[in-house]
Amino acid sequence: MAASSLWDELVVAASTGGSSGTVVSICVFTAVLCLCLVAGHLLEENKWVNESITALIIGCIVGALIFLLSKGRNSHILRFDEQLFFIYVLPPIIFNAGFQVKKKQFFHNFLTIMSFGVFGVFISVAIVSAGFYWLLPKVGFGKLDAVDYLALGVIFSSTDTVCTLQVISQDETPRLYSLVFGEGVVNDATSVVLFNAIKNMDITKIKSGAVLKVIGDFLYLFATSTILGATIGLFTAYVLKALYFGRHSTDREVALMALMAYLSYMLAELLSLSGILTVFFCGIVMSHYAWHNVTESSRITTR
Incomplete structure (x- = not known):
């Protein structure tokens, strides 16, 4: 009874906000992260279960426990805002991937990556948009505009390869890893350009040069993000x-390298460029040039 009463007090405190609620939320979140790290380490050599699946299972179990112990009331002790992910969580992940990527393998497959990341997205958008055009009226949705179908196609064609990369080993299958990761990075830029182009498109006044404009916008976004x-x-x-x-x-x-990488991401977002592309190529350049200009202890730390 005492444990149940204490839990109820903690859940109520977390759900009502304030400093105590924030502390409870952060404590639970940190404890779950530690549990995921330990479980992922223990199951590292297991070929049937990887770190992503372990984290997913732990998250489901913890969420179910919170829901049951709170009896369905005030169970949202931690609200994860998408801005929190895109501003604070995503940049370090992409920067580390660019910093650690095998550059020779990546640029050797660059044309293949561009083919998947650009032409593959266009093909996917066409197929998904046509699928929605055929499916949505059959399940009771009203008829949408052509722009809406295209926007849905772009949204569902924008893929995130983070979970996929957890399954692939960079050391055992370097070519496959570089292809999947590179496609995910280029896919981001292509999807952003396509979505912005479709959002501003007037289907009644579409011109023959619209496709060329989309291609030009993509090349501009890719080039400027990479250069930045x-x-x-x-x-x-x-x-x-x-x-x-x-x-x-x-x-x-180490602090200067990390902060400059984060600055590159935020500048790209401020200039309406692709922050993912920018911080990725910033990581590649830093690993090739900046890494050789630091002391030996800093090299050990960053590796």
Whole structure:
């Protein structure tokens, strides 16, 4: 009874907000993350269960326990905003992927990656949009505009390869890993351009040059995002070499690299570019140039 009463108090405190509610939410969230890390480590060599599935199962179990113990009342002790993911969680993941990617393998398959990430998205959008055009009226939805069908096609064609990459080993299948990851990065840029083009499209006044405009917008977004990321990466490498941060503290070197990478992502979002592309290529450039301008201890830390 005492444990149940304490749990009810914690859930009520978390759901009503305030400082105590925030503390409870963060404690539960941190404990679940620690549990996922430990379970993922213990099951690392298991070929049937990977870290993503483990985290998914743990999340479902914890959510079900919270729901049952609170008897369905005030069970939302932690609300995960999508802005929290895109602003704070996603940039470090993409930067680390760019920093650790096998560059030779990635650029060797660059044309194949572009084929999947660009032409593959166009094909997927056409198929998904046609599928919605055929399916939605049959399940009771009213007839939508052509722009709405195209927008749905773009949304469902925008894929996230994070879970897929958890299953693939970069060391055992480097080519497959680089193809899947590269397609996910290029897919982001293509989907953003297509969605913006469709959102601003007037289907009654569509012109023959609309397709060329979409292609031009994609090339502009891809080029500017890549250049921005590479420029910030090169600038960081120059600052590290010129000022030699490591002579006083290696922590400053690592902190500068991380903060400059985050700055590249936020600048790209501010300029309506692809933050994922920018921070990815920033990571590639930093791993090739900035990494060689830091001290040995910083190299060990960043690897």
